[in-house]
Amino acid sequence: LRDNLTLIVHSAWLLKFNVGLDAYIDTHVAGVRHLIDLALSSRQNRPPRFFFLSSIAGAIEYKGPAEEPWIGDRSGQYLVPEYPVDDIAMAIKDQGYGQSKFVSERIICNAVEAGTGLRATVSRVGQLTGMSTNGEWSKHEYGAILLRTILLLGVCPTDIPVLYVIFFLF
Numbered sequence: 001l002r003d004n005l006t007l008i009v010h011s012a013w014l015l016k017f018n019v020g021l022d023a024y025i026d027t028h029v030a031g032v033r034h035l036i037d038l039a040l041s042s043r044q045n046r047p048p049r050f051f052f053l054s055s056i057a058g059a060i061e062y063k064g065p066a067e068e069p070w071i072g073d074r075s076g077q078y079l080v081p082e083y084p085v086d087d088i089a090m091a092i093k094d095q096g097y098g099q100s101k102f103v104s105e106r107i108i109c110n111a112v113e114a115g116t117g118l119r120a121t122v123s124r125v126g127q128l129t130g131m132s133t134n135g136e137w138s139k140h141e142y143g144a145i146l147l148r149t150i151l152l153l154g155v156c157p158t159d160i161p162v163l164y165v166i167f168f169l170f
Helices: 022-040 096-113 142-153
Strands: 007-010 049-055 119-125
Touching: 007 022, 022 049, 022 096, 049 096, 096 119
Parallel strands: 007 049, 049 119
Antiparallel strands: none
């Protein structure tokens, strides 16, 4: 595997909002470190690229200026920054999911900043959709429930954050 590996995409994570950080340490956070070690143990000239699918939950409490002022800071709303944050208070409070994503991002950033040669990308995602078998969004997800309710009632609330919908066509 080490001889042929060119890209590691890490997107597997326990999605439970009612457990603490401890529930993520031994498997998920440690798994990030193990994948970094795998990448850095490559026998190739350059280690494989490491892509980590994080979550906006890891920086959702950010209250600084918008990186893109023409998009954010409207009506007092903030955007999750597209750069590393250093304070765990930026993660959702008292929620292991967001805290574990924050800790994992920091592990990746520390490995890159230490000059290890790790080539890493972290992407903070809000919501993914599309089941592998039929492409449908789970009917029990927040976004799907909200959209169905808007269509059923024929009205859209004005006080919810902006929803960005992106369609990927392959």
